[in-house]
Amino acid sequence: MKKHKGHFQNEQRTAAAWMFLAPAMSAIVLFFVVPVLSALLMSVTDFDIYALGNLKYVRFMGLQNYMRILDTPLFWTAMRNTMYFVVVGAPLSVALSLGAALMVNSKLTRFKPFFRTIYFLPVVTSLVAVAVVWRYLYHPGHGLLNHVLSWVGIAPVDWLGDPLFAMPAIIVMAVWKNFGYNMLIFIAGLQNIPEELFEASHLDGAGGWRQFWDITIPVLAPTTVFVVMITIIGYFQLFAEPYVMTEGGPMNATTSIVLMMYEQGFRWWNMGYAAAVAFVLFAVIVFFSVIQMLIQKRMQS
């Protein structure tokens, strides 16, 4: 009897749990699972502007979209650009945000909330507004950057117009725009380090540098792993910066994977192809995340 009652209670509990989960679950299914599955389906068709006009014109393509992507020179250009952005931009962003967090959190710093706010300000500022200002900074003729460089005798550079400099220019702007977010996470991590650790090590005669390497860095490791992971995933999805600053130019030097996908999908309406690009990017991100997790595991053991 008792047993039966317990079973009944359990069942009731499960039902209640599902009821509580239902709103969130249905939102996830509706706005995540369904679109992802439709995109997957779309990626094996050639859904395009002709198909939009007449559904009879859709062809099943199997993996042909994927083969075509690997065969497209622009995809490899976009891949190279995106990797460039990730490999240079992500470490720069993490280092800068850690540095800023240490400075803002330092006991010597005054007006902490002020600095926290101004470093965070770019994160919440509209990218379009930021782009207008940065385009002006980068202007080859009247830009502040070239003006400053002219003091040390460097000839004007067409930052956004020269294929060699466009990506570095985008990286600098993107890092400046985004580092504040990671900085806040680092600050939270720093504030979790018990003060006693520093006091004890101080009594043992450890200097500031030693404390940084032996206390701050190890304690901050989980935070750093998290920050590096989300930064890399985020940076792989580079889109808005080149979209508003260069439209992928000059000579495709700033075309990223997502920008290419957007153009194929929403500009030329090659939805099947664009969906396939999305899944290729997904695979690339998964690949690098797994590698990162493996490295992390090895370091822990």
Place this chain on the structure above:
Amino acid sequence: MGNEGEMVRQLIPEFERRYPGIKVDVQQVPWTAAHEKLLTAFAGGSLPDVFQLGNTWLPEFTVLNALEPLDPYVRTSELTRPDDFFDGVLKTNILDSTLYGIPWYVDTRVVFYRKDVLRAAGFSQPPHTWAETLRLCEIIRQQASARGIKRYPFFLPTNEWVPAVAFGMQAGSSLLKDQNTRGDFSGPQFRKAFQLLASFYEKEYSPSGMQLITNLYNSFSEGLITMYITGPWNIGEFSRRIPDSLQSEWMTAPLPSMDTISPGISLPLGTSLVIFGKSKQKEAAWKFIEYLTSTEQSIKFYGITGSLPPRKSAWRDTSLSRNIYSRAFYEQLQRVEPLPHVAEWEQIVIKLQLYVEYIATRTMTVDEALRKFDAEVDQMLEKRRWLVENKRIR
């Protein structure tokens, strides 16, 4: 769209007064977002009753079956007479012998040039052929280098496709071949055109990057550039931005030609007004198009925006016939040829810009660039090829 989307509001009250039963709601869209927005609106089933389409976008929307054929409306209309429109412009709106759009304003490209610089080079008239143009460029460059300065006589921006396509049409290229299912850019005609274009960059008659000309109007006033191919909106800009001392020294001329017939072929750009095929108010929509494209209203619209009327009768109005700068446009409009009617056209020419950049910077030779470009175009047209081969479309 853009500025004209704002300015057209001024013509609405008069329309609503004439047709009390019809109320017009204008939605303005910036040009840069218009193409995506219209396609998305179609996918969402929310296209407006009447909308404006860039001439090169028309084929996409006919592929979508989004447009109402306008022949029946025109047949019974008193205001809209097809023979009053410039031939090349009207043809742009006829696909498979069906009329889908009524030209609203035209935009073709002509040469803007500095009279004083040409005079100093011994040209009292702008050149009529490209051979003459190249000679003129050489004289201007030599005169400049004798004074120890750098001059770019003919500015051909590396991020524009229009000059390349106009050159190609002048050279007799059909641009696409096999019922518009393959690129014909590596064919001998277009190669000739691309070689001409490349020679401007090779001989440094035009800068081969965009970084030198940061302000077109300053560069033009300073004499850094002498000639530039552009559209009617720059009549207004030049009048405002060129210093007073130079106002009498700039002029417009039709495009030089590759043969002896002047002017050389240019493109019928500009926009048309179309009716959404699923509109519930087609009669009212037509009344509105009829009104906006009438001779009377297109003259008014020219007065407000400077957009050139597509109707020959409008050009007899003194505001146009007395404007010395629009004369070249009138001559040019007599010789414009429609572009290939394929939905992929916009995609093709955006890609063409990249190849113009490649030859300007000598990243590729002309032959290599055109071969690679044709391969890319063939891939873009793969679906169209399949549909044509299976007789689904023409």
